[in-house]
Amino acid sequence: LVSCTKRTKTPKSELAVCRYVLLLAELEAHQDAWPFLRPVKLKSVPGYKKIIKKPMDFFTIKEKLINNMYLNQENFVIDVNLVFDNCQKFNEDDSEIGRAGHRMKRFFDKRWTELLH
Numbered sequence: 001l002v003s004c005t006k007r008t009k010t011p012k013s014e015l016a017v018c019r020y021v022l023l024l025a026e027l028e029a030h031q032d033a034w035p036f037l038r039p040v041k042l043k044s045v046p047g048y049k050k051i052i053k054k055p056m057d058f059f060t061i062k063e064k065l066i067n068n069m070y071l072n073q074e075n076f077v078i079d080v081n082l083v084f085d086n087c088q089k090f091n092e093d094d095s096e097i098g099r100a101g102h103r104m105k106r107f108f109d110k111r112w113t114e115l116l117h
């Protein structure tokens with residue numbers, strides 16, 4: 001993984017990786033992150049495997065980031081939004097996890113925009 005603290009001039013893509021690492025750390029530290037930290041246990045949640053075609057979670061995103069699997073920033077945002085879209089699909093808006101998902105999405109959208117400028 002690139003060194004995010006080095007004060008040398010780094011290529012654009014390495015700066016992008018630093019932005020993702022920072023943003024992912026903020027998502028994981030958020031008080032409403034608990035439903036999204038690890039993969040959903042497909043064997044213990046009836047219906048999830050059938051309903052949610054592409055499960056995603058913050059830990060899986062971090063692994064992909066560390067293994068340099070995000071070739072462009074779009075794929076990183078696509079996976080983060082997949083976490084929230086899956087949440088909206090499986091949970092009622094008016095539920096504990098549904099509300100946590102909406103709050104996390106609002107937080108991500110705000111920070112993503114702030115980090116771009």
Ligand SMILES: Oc1ccc2c(c1)N[C@H](O)CC2
Nearest residue numbers: 035040045086087090091097
């Ligand atoms: O009642 C439940 C029980 C388990 C889960 C949810 C709700 N929603 C999560 O999105 C997936 C896991």
